[in-house]
Amino acid sequence: MNVASHPSIRSRLAASVVAFLLGFAMANVGLIVVPRPDTWLWLAAAIVLMVTGVVGVLVADTRRDVSLWAVLGVELLTLFTLAPLLWVLSTATVAEGSRRTTLWPGDATWSAFGEVWDAGPVRTAMGTSLLVAGLATVVAMLVAAPAAHALMHRDAPGRRWWYVAFVAALVLPTFVLGAPAAAQLLALDLATSRLAMAVPTLAVALPIAVWLTVRVLRRAPWSLYDAVRADGASVGQRLRHFAVPHLALDLGLVTILVFFWTSADVALGAAMAPTDDQRTLPATLLALGADPESSRLVAAAGLWWLLPLVLVATVFSRRLVSLLGR
Amino acid sequence: MSSIDVRDVSLVRGGRTLLESVSLSVPEAETLAIVGPPGAGKSLLLQVIVGLVEPTGGEVVLDERVVTGESPRKRDLSMMFQDYALHPQRDVYDNLAFAATLRKGRDKSALAERIDAVAGLLALSDVQGARPADLDEARKQRVAAGRALVRDAAGYLLDEPFAAQSDRLRPHVRSVVLQWQREQARTTILTTSDVDEALASADRVAVMHQGFVHQVGTPRELYERPADMFVAGYLGNPPMNLIPGFPEGEGVTTPLGTLPLDAVQRAVVEGREVVVVGVRPEHLSESTYGAAFAFHADVDDLEWRGRSQFAYLGYEIAPAVEEVLAEVEDLVDFDLFQSFVMAELPSDRTLERGARITLGAAPQHVHLFDPVTGENLSA
Incomplete structure (x- = not known):
C-alpha cells in the first residue's frame, strides 16, 4: 500500500x-x-x-x-x-x-444585445478591433513562425536569451513597447488610418505569438518530419504529409488565441488612438463605461465579444489545455 | 543498389565533436552493422548518410557519386528511425505504403504485392487496419522496419531495428529482415547496441564510440584481432578481461602471474612501464598445456549458465596503477577494467567458491594493449 x-x-x-x-x-x-x-x-x-x-x-x-x-x-x-x-x-x-x-x-x-449592434461607436469599435487585431495577428504569426523555428532548431548564439526576452515582453506594460511605435507613426504622419494602430499593437501580439508558436513546435513530432524528408518528400509533400496534419490545427488555434489576446488589450487602444475611429472595442467600452446609462450596452458588447472565445474553448478544450500546459 | 562510402566525415556542433573523421565503405549489397554504446553517434551518422544532417567535413559517396549537400530525395536511401517515426493518423497499411507513394510512376499493384509480402514477413498482416496507437512497441517497430523495406530504395539504413523485439521473436525478425535485404540485394547499414546482434547479422561490423569509428572488419576479425582496448572490451559477451601488467625482463608481470613474451612481443613492449594484457573469458581454460599465460587464482564467485559457467577470480591492483586505469576509463568514457578475471568454464566441471584453480590461455588468444593509446600491440 x-x-x-x-x-x-x-x-x-x-x-x-x-x-x-x-x-x-x-x-x-x-x-x-x-x-x-x-x-x-x-x-x-x-x-x-x-x-x-x-x-x-x-x-x-x-x-x-x-x-x-x-x-x-x-x-x-x-x-x-x-x-x-x-x-x-x-x-x-x-x-x-x-x-x-x-x-x-x-x-x-435582452434588448441590449440587439441595440449594441445599432450603437455607432460600439459597431465602429468592433470593426476597428477586428481590423487592428486581425492585421497585427497575421503579421505576428508570419514573424513568429520562422522566429520560433529558429529559437527551436538553429544553433543561433544566445537563442535562450531571445526566448526569455519574448516571454519577458509578455509581462511588460504594453506602453513600454507600443508607445515608441505609436510616437513614430504620429511623427511620420502615418497614424491617420485605423490600420495604423496595428503597428503598436504588434507589441502585444508578437510576444504571445512567439511564445505559443514555440510551444506548438516543441510538441511537434520532428522525428516524423525527418522521416518524411528521408523518405524523399518534396517541399509540397512535407507540407501536406507533415505540416498540415501535425502543425496546422495547433497553429490555427494559436492564431485565434493571439487574435483574442491582442483584441482584448485595452491600454494601447485607449491611450494611443489619435481619433475616436481608431479606438478599439476595449478602449471604446472603457470610455462608454464611465456613463452609467451605457453600462448595459458595454456589458452586452463584452458578452458578444466573449462568445467566440467560449466556442473555441469548448470545441478545442483538450487541445487548448495541452497547448497551454497542464 | 549502390555502394555507400563515408569519407572522413566530421560533425562539430556548439564546439563539441559529434563525429570525428569517420570513414566507412559498404560495397553493393553488403550489410554493415555499426555497433556501439548509446550516444556513440550511430544514429547521427545514419542521418548524415541519408542527408538529414550536413557534415562539417568529409563527404558521403553513393555509387562513386559525391552526394554531400544533396537532398535526401536525390540520395534515394530508405531509413528506419529508432523511435519508429510512424504517422499516427495513418493505419499500418498506409504507414507501410507511405514512403513508396512519394515518388511518381509507381506500379500500384506491384506496391500492394510488396506491402503484403513485407507485412507477411513481419507478422503484420492481421493488423494492417490498426493505427500505431493501437500497437505494442514491438509491432510499431516492425511497422517502421516494414516502411523502410517496402520502398524500392537503393539502400537501407536501419537505426536499432530490432531493439524492441522480445528475446523470443528477435532472431526471427532479424532473420526475415536480413533475408529480404539479401533477396533484394540492397546495401544495408544497421545500427545496434547489441554486440551479439552485430556479430550475427552483418557481413562487416564497425565499432563506434564517442563519434569515432574504432575498427571496421568482419565479425571474426574484430573478435580475434581487436584494434584497441575499447573494441576488445566492448565486443564479446562477456567482454575481454583486461589486466594491467608490467614488462619486466622477458615477460609481463600481472597481479595474477607472469606472461612470458616472445622476441616480437618484447620488441613492442620495450620502453613501456605498463601494458594491459587481454584475454577473453572463453579462451581461459584449466588445461594449461601449451598455454602462453597461466596462473593460479581463487574462485570468488560462480555463475552457472547451463551451457557453461562463469568463474570470477579476484586480484589486487596497486593504487598507482588503479589511478592510471581510472584515467584511461575517464578518457574513453567506458568501464573497461575490473578487479577480477572472468573465465567461462564447462558447466559439467564441479567448482566451489574459494577453490583454487589453475587457468591458462593459448598464445594466439593473449593480447597486449598500450594503456594510454589503447592500441593492440600484438595485432
Missing part, C-alpha cells in the same frame, strides 16, 4: 474545516447583509462549501484518492469565475434607463 500517495487525514480534516467555515461565513453574510434575490445565490454557494466540509470529514479516514484542498480550490475558482460573468450578464439584461443592483438577472430584457 502506497500510503504517501493519499492525502493525510489531518490535511483532509483541515480542508473540511476551512470549507465549512467559509460556507458558514458566506451563509451569514448572505442572510444578514445581501438583499434578495442574491441571498439565494450566496446561500447556494455556502451550502456547496459546507457540504464539502461535511463530506470531507466523512471521507477523511478512507482510502479514496481525493484531495479536499483541490476540491475546495476548484469550487472557489468556479465561484470567482462565475460571479463576474453573472454580474456582466445581469448588467447586460437590465431594462433601458434602469440600474441593476443585484447579481441575479431578474426581469431580464
Whole structure:
C-alpha cells in the first residue's frame, strides 16, 4: 500500500474545516447583509462549501484518492469565475434607463444585445478591433513562425536569451513597447488610418505569438518530419504529409488565441488612438463605461465579444489545455 | 543498389565533436552493422548518410557519386528511425505504403504485392487496419522496419531495428529482415547496441564510440584481432578481461602471474612501464598445456549458465596503477577494467567458491594493449 500517495487525514480534516467555515461565513453574510434575490445565490454557494466540509470529514479516514484542498480550490475558482460573468450578464439584461443592483438577472430584457449592434461607436469599435487585431495577428504569426523555428532548431548564439526576452515582453506594460511605435507613426504622419494602430499593437501580439508558436513546435513530432524528408518528400509533400496534419490545427488555434489576446488589450487602444475611429472595442467600452446609462450596452458588447472565445474553448478544450500546459 | 562510402566525415556542433573523421565503405549489397554504446553517434551518422544532417567535413559517396549537400530525395536511401517515426493518423497499411507513394510512376499493384509480402514477413498482416496507437512497441517497430523495406530504395539504413523485439521473436525478425535485404540485394547499414546482434547479422561490423569509428572488419576479425582496448572490451559477451601488467625482463608481470613474451612481443613492449594484457573469458581454460599465460587464482564467485559457467577470480591492483586505469576509463568514457578475471568454464566441471584453480590461455588468444593509446600491440 502506497500510503504517501493519499492525502493525510489531518490535511483532509483541515480542508473540511476551512470549507465549512467559509460556507458558514458566506451563509451569514448572505442572510444578514445581501438583499434578495442574491441571498439565494450566496446561500447556494455556502451550502456547496459546507457540504464539502461535511463530506470531507466523512471521507477523511478512507482510502479514496481525493484531495479536499483541490476540491475546495476548484469550487472557489468556479465561484470567482462565475460571479463576474453573472454580474456582466445581469448588467447586460437590465431594462433601458434602469440600474441593476443585484447579481441575479431578474426581469431580464435582452434588448441590449440587439441595440449594441445599432450603437455607432460600439459597431465602429468592433470593426476597428477586428481590423487592428486581425492585421497585427497575421503579421505576428508570419514573424513568429520562422522566429520560433529558429529559437527551436538553429544553433543561433544566445537563442535562450531571445526566448526569455519574448516571454519577458509578455509581462511588460504594453506602453513600454507600443508607445515608441505609436510616437513614430504620429511623427511620420502615418497614424491617420485605423490600420495604423496595428503597428503598436504588434507589441502585444508578437510576444504571445512567439511564445505559443514555440510551444506548438516543441510538441511537434520532428522525428516524423525527418522521416518524411528521408523518405524523399518534396517541399509540397512535407507540407501536406507533415505540416498540415501535425502543425496546422495547433497553429490555427494559436492564431485565434493571439487574435483574442491582442483584441482584448485595452491600454494601447485607449491611450494611443489619435481619433475616436481608431479606438478599439476595449478602449471604446472603457470610455462608454464611465456613463452609467451605457453600462448595459458595454456589458452586452463584452458578452458578444466573449462568445467566440467560449466556442473555441469548448470545441478545442483538450487541445487548448495541452497547448497551454497542464 | 549502390555502394555507400563515408569519407572522413566530421560533425562539430556548439564546439563539441559529434563525429570525428569517420570513414566507412559498404560495397553493393553488403550489410554493415555499426555497433556501439548509446550516444556513440550511430544514429547521427545514419542521418548524415541519408542527408538529414550536413557534415562539417568529409563527404558521403553513393555509387562513386559525391552526394554531400544533396537532398535526401536525390540520395534515394530508405531509413528506419529508432523511435519508429510512424504517422499516427495513418493505419499500418498506409504507414507501410507511405514512403513508396512519394515518388511518381509507381506500379500500384506491384506496391500492394510488396506491402503484403513485407507485412507477411513481419507478422503484420492481421493488423494492417490498426493505427500505431493501437500497437505494442514491438509491432510499431516492425511497422517502421516494414516502411523502410517496402520502398524500392537503393539502400537501407536501419537505426536499432530490432531493439524492441522480445528475446523470443528477435532472431526471427532479424532473420526475415536480413533475408529480404539479401533477396533484394540492397546495401544495408544497421545500427545496434547489441554486440551479439552485430556479430550475427552483418557481413562487416564497425565499432563506434564517442563519434569515432574504432575498427571496421568482419565479425571474426574484430573478435580475434581487436584494434584497441575499447573494441576488445566492448565486443564479446562477456567482454575481454583486461589486466594491467608490467614488462619486466622477458615477460609481463600481472597481479595474477607472469606472461612470458616472445622476441616480437618484447620488441613492442620495450620502453613501456605498463601494458594491459587481454584475454577473453572463453579462451581461459584449466588445461594449461601449451598455454602462453597461466596462473593460479581463487574462485570468488560462480555463475552457472547451463551451457557453461562463469568463474570470477579476484586480484589486487596497486593504487598507482588503479589511478592510471581510472584515467584511461575517464578518457574513453567506458568501464573497461575490473578487479577480477572472468573465465567461462564447462558447466559439467564441479567448482566451489574459494577453490583454487589453475587457468591458462593459448598464445594466439593473449593480447597486449598500450594503456594510454589503447592500441593492440600484438595485432
